[in-house]
Amino acid sequence: MTSMDEKIDRPRWPFGCTAEMTPRDIRNRRRFSLLMLGWGVAWCAARLGLGEHGLQSPAPRVALALLPIAVLLAALAAYLRFLRHADELLRRIEVEGLGVGFATGLLLLWSWLFLERLGAGPIDPTVVGSLMVFGWVAGQHLARRRYT
C-alpha cells in the first residue's frame, strides 16, 4: 500500500466514524444524538410518571405525556437539519438507512395481519418502532460497506 492509498478505517458500529465526518456534520449529529438521549429520558420518565404509582393530577400527567413528543419533534428537526447540510456521501448512507428502516416498519405492519390469522397476538407499536430503528441502523451499515 502506497502513501496515496490511504486506508479508511472501518466505522465503529453503531455510531459510525466521526473522524470521517466534517466538523459541521459532527456538530449537527451531536445535537441530534443529545436530543435523542433526552427523548429516551423523557420517555422513561413518562412511562414511570403515568404508571400505576405515578402522578395523579391531570395537568402534570398531560404535561408528562406531551414531553417525549415535544423532545422527539425537536430531535427530528435536528435530524432533518443534519441531513440537509450533511456531506453528500454521508447523506446517501443515512437516506439508504432510512429506507431500510421505513421498509422494515411497513413490512411488519402490513404483514402482521396474516400472522394474527395464524394465531399471533396483536402487534405492539413499541416493537415496530424498535425494529424500524434496528432496520435504520442495519441499512446504514450496509450502505457504508457499499460506498466505503
Place this chain on the structure above:
Amino acid sequence: MTNRLRVLRAEREWSQADLAGRLGVSRQTVNAIERGKYDPSLPLAFRIASTFGQPIEAIFQPDAAQSAP
C-alpha cells in the same frame, strides 16, 4: 465511472484530507470517489474540476457500459 482524482491529487502532493478540506467534503467521500465506489453529485464534480483547473471530462470518464447507447 472512472476518474483521475488520485493522479491529480498526487501531482499536487495533497493528501485526501487536504483535498477534502478544499472541496468541503469528508475524507470518506474523497476516498470513495477515488476508489470508484461513489460518483459525485454534479455540484461536487464542478467543484473538483474547478479545484484542479481542468474540465470535468478530463477528470471523470464514464465506464464502457455507461457510455453505450
